[in-house]
Amino acid sequence: STGAARFVPQRAGWAALRSAAADCRGCDLYRDATQTVFGEGPIRASRLMMVGEMPGDREDAEGRVFVGPAGRLLDKALSAAGISRDEVYLTNAVKHFRFSLRGKRRIHEQPRRSEVLACFPWLREEIRVVKPELVVVLGAVAAKALLGPSFKLTEHRGEVLEHDGLRVGVTVHPSAVVRAENFGEALDAFVADLKALKKSL
Numbered sequence: 001s002t003g004a005a006r007f008v009p010q011r012a013g014w015a016a017l018r019s020a021a022a023d024c025r026g027c028d029l030y031r032d033a034t035q036t037v038f039g040e041g042p043i044r045a046s047r048l049m050m051v052g053e054m055p056g057d058r059e060d061a062e063g064r065v066f067v068g069p070a071g072r073l074l075d076k077a078l079s080a081a082g083i084s085r086d087e088v089y090l091t092n093a094v095k096h097f098r099f100s101l102r103g104k105r106r107i108h109e110q111p112r113r114s115e116v117l118a119c120f121p122w123l124r125e126e127i128r129v130v131k132p133e134l135v136v137v138l139g140a141v142a143a144k145a146l147l148g149p150s151f152k153l154t155e156h157r158g159e160v161l162e163h164d165g166l167r168v169g170v171t172v173h174p175s176a177v178v179r180a181e182n183f184g185e186a187l188d189a190f191v192a193d194l195k196a197l198k199k200s201l
């Protein structure tokens, strides 16, 4: 496999992209995952796009982004920041779930850089059709997908950067908040980032 590019239809609209992505074999992750989880939300001149890492166990089963524990945390943080989930196009840097088996349990594994690069053509097309004013990267995997492998998330959270003609807002991944030792503080900091990013719209 040499990446998603050969599966991407030329100048397609969102629905055609989503259905082509369902048949993508641009890296090996399609083999063990249940299905491609494409992004969703308002298309064309939507103001805000948010990019996570990759679908988790629930998302893989349901075929929808952010419907598991990370999604519940994201919903809570968005509403605390005064952002409606309905106004956000939500997607991921990688469209298939990567996991290892522990007994019958499927344990999330961070996608490899090669998989992030293989999947990038889908994200690039989503940005082309959605045309967001601001793309918020949730966590280091999404940040590095858009801003390069040496990007240091912790040095830029809450900031908006210009990159390749795109405005990119930076914050942590909701799963990092779920797992944080000091949950209350981590949630407050995440909400503060989202509020700051919303102001820049």
Ligand code: URA
Binding pocket: 052, 053, 054, 055, 056, 059, 064, 065, 066, 067, 068, 070, 071, 092, 175
């Ligand atoms: N984590 C992500 O990054 N994306 C999802 O859709 C779910 C969990």
Ligand code: SF4
Binding pocket: 003, 004, 021, 024, 025, 026, 027, 028, 029, 030, 036, 094, 095, 096, 115, 118, 119, 120, 122
């Ligand atoms: Fe294609 Fe991305 Fe799935 Fe790999 S993870 S098969 S590149 S959609």
